[in-house]
Amino acid sequence: MTFKPDHHGMEEVLKSAGVAAEIHALGKRVGDNAGDAVWVDHYTTDRAAASVTIPAARQAKHGTLTKAASAAGLEVKARSV
Amino acid sequence: MSEREPRDVARIVKDWLKADLATRFPTLSVALELPANWTLGSGPVLLVEDDGDTMGMWPAATSPTIRVTSWTSGRELKYVHAALTRLLTQRIPGIAKLLPGTGILEARDDKTRGDLASFTVRARARTAVPQ
Numbered sequence: 001m002t003f004k005p006d007h008h009g010m011e012e013v014l015k016s017a018g019v020a021a022e023i024h025a026l027g028k029r030v031g032d033n034a035g036d037a038v039w040v041d042h043y044t045t046d047r048a049a050a051s052v053t054i055p056a057a058r059q060a061k062h063g064t065l066t067k068a069a070s071a072a073g074l075e076v077k078a079r080s081v
Numbered sequence: 082m083s084e085r086e087p088r089d090v091a092r093i094v095k096d097w098l099k100a101d102l103a104t105r106f107p108t109l110s111v112a113l114e115l116p117a118n119w120t121l122g123s124g125p126v127l128l129v130e131d132d133g134d135t136m137g138m139w140p141a142a143t144s145p146t147i148r149v150t151s152w153t154s155g156r157e158l159k160y161v162h163a164a165l166t167r168l169l170t171q172r173i174p175g176i177a178k179l180l181p182g183t184g185i186l187e188a189r190d191d192k193t194r195g196d197l198a199s200f201t202v203r204a205r206a207r208t209a210v211p212q
Contacts (some may be wrong), residue, residue, distance in 0.1 A: 073136075
């Protein structure tokens with residue numbers, strides 16, 4: 001038996017409105033968990049994406065972003081290139 | 082039947098770094114909490130804290146994000162550079178794996194004016210029967 005990935009199908013799913021809505025909801029959840037002075041941005045590259053920005057000192061001192069991500073079921077790591 | 086419980090990964094990392102860095106940095110304190118009387122001019126402190134777990138590996142293992150932050154009087158990165166390198170290259174008893182998290186982030190504490198340098202690692206630790 002062989003497995004042949006359907007790249008066009010995968011692309012269609014990743015760019016679907018349902019996945020975009022889930023990405024936006026995750027970004028909002030992390031932002032809400034992080035409290036005040038948080039900027040949540042929703043944008044689109046070739047697919048839906050979201051970013052959450054907080055002051056550096058809050059992350060260094062309190063781990064605000066990493067804690068907010070953990071509470072939303074996400075891990076924070078450097079973006080791979 | 083004995084229940085398996087999470088390990089205190091932050092404490093394991095703190096104890097390991099404290100022993101590992103002692104010779105190279107004899108004035109460095111490695112701790113789980115910042116001393117309440119730390120002020121600008123105090124000695125360097127390296128804090129190890131647990132930023133939570135997605136619980137994606139429960140009950141076999143835990144996967145906490147561990148944050149390591151140096152507090153120094155003036156900009157000084159050597160402590161976090163050493164800690165980051167050691168944690169990602171050495172085997173620590175009690176921890177199955179440490180993976181890269183965030184890179185080094187610099188900031189300043191408004192209250193003490195101390196310089197902060199912080200990074201995270203993503204830990205994987207099997208749950209264990211308490212001794």
